[in-house]
Amino acid sequence: MAVDAILAAVALFCMVIGSFAEPYGEHGSTWNVHAPGNLSLTLMGAGAATLVFRRRAPWTVLAASCALSIVELVTSGPRAPVVMCAVIALYTVAATTNRPTTWRIGLVTMAGLTGVAMLAGPLPWYAQENLGIFAWTGMAAAAGDAVRSRRAFIDAIRERAERAERTREEEARRRVAEERLRIARDLHDVVAHHIALVNVQAGVAAHVMDKRPDQAKEALAHVRDASRSALGELRATVGLLRQTGDPEAPTEPAPGLGRLDDLVDTFRNAGLPVDVARGDADLSPPAAVDLAAYRIIQEALTNVQKHAGEHAKAEVSVVRVGPNLEITVLDDGAGEDAQAADDPDRGGGHGLIGMRERVSALGGRCSAGPRYGGGFRVHAILPVTTAKQGDRGQTPVKGGTTA
Structure with missing residues (x-):
């Protein structure tokens, strides 16, 4: 006025x-x-x-x-x-x-x-x-x-x-959250697997140290190899967080199905019998699918090692079915903690959540649950080609059956 x-x-x-x-x-x-x-x-x-x-x-x-x-x-x-x-x-x-x-x-x-x-x-x-x-x-x-x-x-x-600024901030927050989730998932896969092996081998070494020192030395050697592998993969994962001007990140390739035999050997050395059946000899999956398949098998076998009991056995199947790669991990364990792998309140469940997130991000499906008659089953379907790239007359499989 x-x-x-x-x-x-x-x-x-x-x-x-x-x-x-x-x-x-x-x-x-x-x-x-x-x-x-x-x-x-x-x-x-x-x-x-x-x-x-x-x-x-x-x-x-x-x-x-x-x-x-x-x-x-x-x-x-x-x-x-x-x-x-x-x-x-x-x-x-x-x-x-x-x-x-x-x-x-x-x-x-x-x-x-x-x-x-x-x-x-x-x-x-x-x-x-x-x-x-x-x-x-x-x-x-x-x-x-x-x-x-x-x-x-x-x-x-x-x-x-103002709306564009809010949209940019929301998009940035979403990408940061996705990246944080991916890194957390990778770190969980690496740490859970190798620490579980170190724990088992350290227990074996402590048990046979006095009576069978040779076997204790072998167990400690496995501990050393597992810890070295864990450090290497942690270094590669953390290298993704480096800023411009930081020392160059490791150039070691990401793990994939080509290193499946080495992965299975680490579990066999830890005392878990593992049988592998493969039907993907001529398959060269994309890098994301290759890494996801490796991590799924690694997490599934880690859960068998931790929860299935002392005398459990595991079976791993990697098969090409049309335009999809099907991965199945079975065990016959019947330990008291057999259900802990799917129960976050009992210390498990996070690995399965990360497993499902990996598969969903690639457009596949993943199921995990107890088997009829005992044991546990993990089944994942990962698309590796589209309908145009696959066999003529075939259509992509969008889902798999669950036990």
Whole structure:
């Protein structure tokens, strides 16, 4: 209201100065020819006072200023330009409403004030002052509409920029969460597998240290190999987190089915009999599928080692079936902790969750659960080709059967 009060004071000053002018006298523009009367001064003061409230009640101020202008036009003519208040009020209304309303109220105001000045005013209807009323009210409506459109345009740009910024932040958070989950899954696979082997071999070494030192040395050698492998894979995984300018990350290739025999040997050396059947001799799966298959078998055998019991045996099957690679890991364990692998509350379950996430990310399916008659079964189907790349007449298998 302070800004509007200043604007009202400036408008009042301009109206008073303008009321003293005689623009078209015999000797050109002259001053102090027609001093405004008391009624004119009152109307100008009232019109300026209404402008103080133009932001709070623009329609009311427009109606009041138009009424005061009509009174001035009928009684004194455009000598005291009270119409200036109506022009400012019309601009305010146009700047705060929509375009159709601006057109309607602008035409009504222009036609009304100009018509009153031409028909009821003391000047001839063709006087330039009457045409000036028409021009000033029209420009006020156009200027208010232009300001409103500009503000709407700027607000739309700001809103789009804020929405784009929020979208970028959400996308960045989503990618960070996915990367964090992937790294956590890789670390779990590496640590769970190798630490389980170290734990088993260390227990064997402690048990036979006094009576069979040769076997204890062999067990400790397996502990050393498992810990070395764990360190190597941890180094490769952590290397993904390096920033630009850090030392070069390890260049060792990611594990895959080509290293399946080495993986199985580590479990056999830990005392777990494992039989392997492979039907993927001519298959070269994508790197992501190759890594996922290796991790699934590693996690499944780790769960057998940890939960199936002392005399359990495991069977691993890797078979190409059409456009898919099917992986099955079976065991005949019947230990008390056989269900712990699928129960997060008992310390397990996270490996199976990561296993399912790996398979889902590749568009496959994974099932894990107890077998009929005892033991546990892990079955995963990983797509390695599309329908166009696969055998003619075959369609991709979207799911597998579960035991």
